Amino acid sequence: MEKCWICFFLSLTFIIITARAQPAGFVSLDCGGKDNFTDDLGLEWTSDNQFPYGEVANILLANETRKQYMTLRYFPADNKKYCYTLDVKTRTRYLVRASFLYGNFDNSNVYPKFDIAFGATYWSTIVISDASTMEVRELMFLATTPTISVCLSNATTGQPFVSTLELRQFNGSIYYTEHETQFFLSVSARINFGANSEDPVRYPDDPFDRIWVSDSLKKANYLVDVAPGTKKVSTTMPIDVNRDERPPVKVMQTAVVGTNGSLTYRLNLNGFPGFGWAVCYFAEIEDLSPTDSRIFRLVLPNMPEVSKAAVNILENAHGKYQLYEPGYTNISLPFVFSFKFLKATESTRGPLLNAMEINSYLEINLGSLDTTAIIGLVSKYPLANWAHEGGDPCLPVSWSWLRCNSDPQPRITSIFLSGKNLTGNIPSDITNLPGLIELWLDGNSFTGPIPDFTGCTELKIIHLENNHLNGELPSSLMNLENLRELYLQNNMLSGIISSDFLRRNLVLNFTGNINLHIGKRRERNTLGIIIGCSISAVFLLVATIFCCLFMNRVQRRYAEEDEPAAVLPVQRNASLIKGDGASETAYCFSFSEIEEATKTFEKKVGSGGFGVVYYGKLKDGKEIAVKVLTSDSYQGKREFSNEVTLLSRIHHRNLVQFLGYCQDEVKNIESNSILVYEFMHNGTLKEQVCAPLKHEGTISWIKRLEIAEDAAKGIEYLHTGCVPSVVHRDLKSSNILLDKHMRAKVSDFGLSKAEGTNAVSGIVRGTVGYLDPEYYISQQFTEKSDIYSFGVILLELISGKEALSNEGFGIGVRSIVQWAKTHIQSGDIHAIIDPSLNDIYTIQSMWKIAEKAMMCLQPHGVMRPSISEVLKEIQEAILIEKAALTAQEGHSVESISSIRSSVNIGGGSIDLGTIDPPVLIDGSIEQPTPR
Numbered sequence: 001m002e003k004c005w006i007c008f009f010l011s012l013t014f015i016i017i018t019a020r021a022q023p024a025g026f027v028s029l030d031c032g033g034k035d036n037f038t039d040d041l042g043l044e045w046t047s048d049n050q051f052p053y054g055e056v057a058n059i060l061l062a063n064e065t066r067k068q069y070m071t072l073r074y075f076p077a078d079n080k081k082y083c084y085t086l087d088v089k090t091r092t093r094y095l096v097r098a099s100f101l102y103g104n105f106d107n108s109n110v111y112p113k114f115d116i117a118f119g120a121t122y123w124s125t126i127v128i129s130d131a132s133t134m135e136v137r138e139l140m141f142l143a144t145t146p147t148i149s150v151c152l153s154n155a156t157t158g159q160p161f162v163s164t165l166e167l168r169q170f171n172g173s174i175y176y177t178e179h180e181t182q183f184f185l186s187v188s189a190r191i192n193f194g195a196n197s198e199d200p201v202r203y204p205d206d207p208f209d210r211i212w213v214s215d216s217l218k219k220a221n222y223l224v225d226v227a228p229g230t231k232k233v234s235t236t237m238p239i240d241v242n243r244d245e246r247p248p249v250k251v252m253q254t255a256v257v258g259t260n261g262s263l264t265y266r267l268n269l270n271g272f273p274g275f276g277w278a279v280c281y282f283a284e285i286e287d288l289s290p291t292d293s294r295i296f297r298l299v300l301p302n303m304p305e306v307s308k309a310a311v312n313i314l315e316n317a318h319g320k321y322q323l324y325e326p327g328y329t330n331i332s333l334p335f336v337f338s339f340k341f342l343k344a345t346e347s348t349r350g351p352l353l354n355a356m357e358i359n360s361y362l363e364i365n366l367g368s369l370d371t372t373a374i375i376g377l378v379s380k381y382p383l384a385n386w387a388h389e390g391g392d393p394c395l396p397v398s399w400s401w402l403r404c405n406s407d408p409q410p411r412i413t414s415i416f417l418s419g420k421n422l423t424g425n426i427p428s429d430i431t432n433l434p435g436l437i438e439l440w441l442d443g444n445s446f447t448g449p450i451p452d453f454t455g456c457t458e459l460k461i462i463h464l465e466n467n468h469l470n471g472e473l474p475s476s477l478m479n480l481e482n483l484r485e486l487y488l489q490n491n492m493l494s495g496i497i498s499s500d501f502l503r504r505n506l507v508l509n510f511t512g513n514i515n516l517h518i519g520k521r522r523e524r525n526t527l528g529i530i531i532g533c534s535i536s537a538v539f540l541l542v543a544t545i546f547c548c549l550f551m552n553r554v555q556r557r558y559a560e561e562d563e564p565a566a567v568l569p570v571q572r573n574a575s576l577i578k579g580d581g582a583s584e585t586a587y588c589f590s591f592s593e594i595e596e597a598t599k600t601f602e603k604k605v606g607s608g609g610f611g612v613v614y615y616g617k618l619k620d621g622k623e624i625a626v627k628v629l630t631s632d633s634y635q636g637k638r639e640f641s642n643e644v645t646l647l648s649r650i651h652h653r654n655l656v657q658f659l660g661y662c663q664d665e666v667k668n669i670e671s672n673s674i675l676v677y678e679f680m681h682n683g684t685l686k687e688q689v690c691a692p693l694k695h696e697g698t699i700s701w702i703k704r705l706e707i708a709e710d711a712a713k714g715i716e717y718l719h720t721g722c723v724p725s726v727v728h729r730d731l732k733s734s735n736i737l738l739d740k741h742m743r744a745k746v747s748d749f750g751l752s753k754a755e756g757t758n759a760v761s762g763i764v765r766g767t768v769g770y771l772d773p774e775y776y777i778s779q780q781f782t783e784k785s786d787i788y789s790f791g792v793i794l795l796e797l798i799s800g801k802e803a804l805s806n807e808g809f810g811i812g813v814r815s816i817v818q819w820a821k822t823h824i825q826s827g828d829i830h831a832i833i834d835p836s837l838n839d840i841y842t843i844q845s846m847w848k849i850a851e852k853a854m855m856c857l858q859p860h861g862v863m864r865p866s867i868s869e870v871l872k873e874i875q876e877a878i879l880i881e882k883a884a885l886t887a888q889e890g891h892s893v894e895s896i897s898s899i900r901s902s903v904n905i906g907g908g909s910i911d912l913g914t915i916d917p918p919v920l921i922d923g924s925i926e927q928p929t930p931r
């Protein structure tokens with residue numbers, strides 16, 4: 001729904017404020033400023049003088065010399081909202097900071113109080129309590145749309161105003177949280193302990209320009225309750241902070257020490273009570289003698305469980321001048337937060353603390369459900385001021401020319417666009433607002449017909465008078481049951497108004513339409529017309545449904561460049577399977593044909609839950625995989641042939657092709673059901689990624705992404721392209737096979753059963769390690785169960801590790817999910833990346849996939865994305881990877897392909913097809929196979 005903001009705001013230039021050449025991803029907006037300038041820190045400030053609303057003012061404060069705070073922009077204290085819209089890069093984390101320094105700009109000494117919102121989400125209430133004290137609000141968010149907006153509204157006293165607005169782009173992600181699609185992180189405290197001065201540490205010491213507030217700044221109600229014996233310590237030695245986004249070295253070089261054995265502080269936490277994210281940063285910066293030790297515990301009132309873990313910085317951080325950052329990603333904290341670090345009895349030194357960060361979770365409001373439609377509407381009027389109010393159409397307050405209902409995700413109920421000089425047709429977007437009750441479009445210059453309002457069943461009042469509308473009154477108007485007022489006067493409408501319509505309880509004014517007349521009721525014909533209409537309506541409806549179904553199929557096919565997926569009957573006596581034609585149908589092989597092709601089941605190439613797979617070659621040279629089902633797979637012939645019929649209908653380039661079956665009496669093997677598939681030369685994804693032969697290279701990251709893309713397309717087809725949809729029920733890396741060109745196809749899907757039908761002959765599906773946890777509860781597979789399994793496969797692609805392992809994940813951890821989750825949540829993606837990728841990947845695409853995998857692995861199916869969303873993400877990651885490759889050109893591209901071409905594959909135990917002699921693989925280029 002929000003996607004459409006993209007097109008709209010991208011095309012909109014006059015309120016989008018773009019950054020100048022700053023540290024990447026910095027925007028510093030000097031509200032009310034006249035000129036652009038660079039401050040002492042090297043930050044480049046941009047004037048907001050193109051902003052169309054509000055007034056500017058200058059303030060004068062004795063001790064404020066920073067230019068950006070000496071100007072501001074203020075707005076009327078009305079019931080509107082005023083929004084700044086800023087460009088961002090999607091899938092990237094940012095800090096947004098807004099500051100407010102009143103300075104008695106209006107000479108009224110009435111301290112303003114108003115609200116700020118981030119998009120549709122209430123952010124904070126700004127309460128000014130002093131002309132010279134700056135209020136600052138900071139929020140960290142993951143951008144999901146190309147623009148964000150910050151809006152001011154709801155002034156209860158004074159006039160809303162803003163001094164600066166800043167955006168700072170992060171690099172990777174210590175601020176990743178599991179909940180980031182539902183919650184923003186609102187900054188409550190970011191403290192530099194033991195600071196050498198009252199000045200905060202920020203850019204350029206902190207490359208992301210976070211403001212690390214000095215603990216020596218004695219703000220009221222802030223850092224009171226300092227324990228006796230609390231001393232500052234500092235060092236000039238460099239501190240190893242490991243990675244970006246950890247606190248800057250300068251912050252870590254100072255600390256406080258509780259020389260009497262304890263450190264105590266009390267903070268007032270904005271945004272609390274509630275749940276939040278809290279992290280302490282420690283680094284040993286004092287000289288400890290070999291006999292010294294520093295061990296301490298965190299003590300929180302009423303939370304004995306947090307006191308259990310002891311901190312021993314030297315041990316936890318593996319040495320001096322190293323960072324250790326324990327914390328809680330989801331902890332409940334009060335507004336007045338008292339905490340204490342207490343020396344352990346065995347410790348010789350008191351506790352030490354370098355820095356601390358606390359953020360509260362701010363629930364994201366998804367905004368109006370009508371966003372898409374209304375953005376479609378405003379995008380047609382790029383030059384009109386009313387079309388650029390920004391933010392959500394309904395929240396926190398609606399745009400000035402709209403009214404919305406009070407649902408949590410509001411619907412638009414009224415539109416007031418009278419006398420706006422609008423031309424052209426009435427935009428059809430308006431007819432996509434199902435909650436619309438009142439529509440005012442009078443006094444414009446609209447031409448063309450009145451659109452079809454069938455979808456707006458709630459419409460009560462319509463004002464279309466004084467336009468240049470023509471054509472007849474659409475019958476849809478007559479069908480609006482709630483319509484009470486219809487104003488059409490002074491247009492160029494024509495035709496007949498039925499007298500039935502006039503009899504309704506309706507205010508109707510249609511004077512000034514010369515060709516519009518009241519019709520006489522044609523009693524005799526009414527019945528005939530109604531019947532005629534009904535018949536044609538039924539016919540039309542049926543035709544439409546057929547047409548839609550048909551078109552849908554056709555379009556899908558074209559869109560995916562599918563092979564023709566004709567629904568073809570099973571051909572019992574077809575003579576031969578043609579070379580590599582795409583549209584083969586299920587063919588009934590005779591047993592002797594199978595025997596001949598497999599040389600009497602000579603070469604076993606795999607086995608799985610369903611039986612054994614043999615290699616075969618048909619007379620015409622086509623290689624096949626022959627799957628002999630175990631006798632208990634099917635209860636009866638009928639079930640088997642149902643399954644075959646289903647299989648023969650499913651054709652997609654990313655699904656292993658089903659060629660035929662055989663159900664003759666078979667004496668020398670135990671089963672009488674055989675399925676024949678195309679042979680896949682490069683075996684399974686599992687062997688390729690999780691267990692590549694030693695001495696050989698591995699598949700590159702971009703190739704892995706392409707494999708994931710292929711597999712996702714196959715699954716997408718099962719979920720959305722088949723009617724009824726098919727749930728795979730046993731997705732795993734050993735069910736993803738690779739062909740000669742290393743293109744991936746999903747296998748074993750047919751036995752998966754169409755959704756909606758019941759129990760497949762008691763076959764238990766699913767594989768431990770890939771199995772949806774919800775399945776244990778519901779015993780039901782859904783598309784979302786496949787998504788869970790796919791999430792596991794994505795983790796395998798990232799890490800090169802198997803889904804389950806007794807050794808690979810450290811003590812007590814057996815599953816890749818548990819292992820990866822821990823690392824990803826702590827922002828440490830490097831810990832899970834397959835070392836054999838040799839650092840040839842971009843961290844952005846890696847994060848993209850890791851995050852999507854985490855979404856896929858949500859415990860509840862409803863929270864997981866659809867396969868199409870996952871596919872989209874994979875495709876974006878591929879684009880990022882390709883862009884990076886192009887950017888590097890020459891040498892690095894070569895090094896990647898050299899890694900690729902050294903892949904070597906051997907046999908193994910798999911479900912379908914593997915090869916005996918090793919085969920060389922090179923990206924998408926086919927290599928001669930040495931057979």
Ligand SMILES: *[C@@H]1O[C@H](CO)[C@@H](O)[C@H](O)[C@H]1NC(C)=O
Nearest residue numbers: 018019020034035036046047
């Ligand atoms: C300030 O910089 C912005 C962005 O580069 C530019 O659009 C604008 O014209 C500049 N304003 C002034 C007053 O120079």
Ligand SMILES: *[C@@H]1O[C@H](CO)[C@@H](O)[C@H](O)[C@H]1NC(C)=O
Nearest residue numbers: 061062063064130132133134
């Ligand atoms: C600025 O001066 C005012 C009084 O004039 C004082 O209350 C305030 O703390 C000062 N601010 C700073 C940052 O020094």
Ligand SMILES: *[C@@H]1O[C@H](CO)[C@@H](O)[C@H](O)[C@H]1NC(C)=O
Nearest residue numbers: 113115125154155156396397
């Ligand atoms: C406006 O602010 C007042 C006082 O802060 C608050 O009670 C009210 O709920 C706010 N209104 C809206 C629409 O947010």
Ligand SMILES: *[C@@H]1O[C@H](CO)[C@@H](O)[C@H](O)[C@H]1NC(C)=O
Nearest residue numbers: 171172207208243244245843
């Ligand atoms: C961002 O990350 C890249 C790669 O991890 C690193 O080279 C770069 O220095 C980082 N930028 C900052 C500002 O830390």
Ligand SMILES: *[C@@H]1O[C@H](CO)[C@@H](O)[C@H](O)[C@H]1NC(C)=O
Nearest residue numbers: 383419420421422423424445
């Ligand atoms: C109405 O729009 C036309 C162009 O479409 C423009 O020339 C005219 O000035 C506008 N009138 C008003 C009152 O905005």
Ligand SMILES: *[C@@H]1O[C@H](CO)[C@@H](O)[C@H](O)[C@H]1NC(C)=O
Nearest residue numbers: 465489490508509510511512
């Ligand atoms: C209908 O519209 C015309 C023209 O605007 C107006 O003069 C007349 O009073 C209206 N009639 C009613 C019943 O509202």
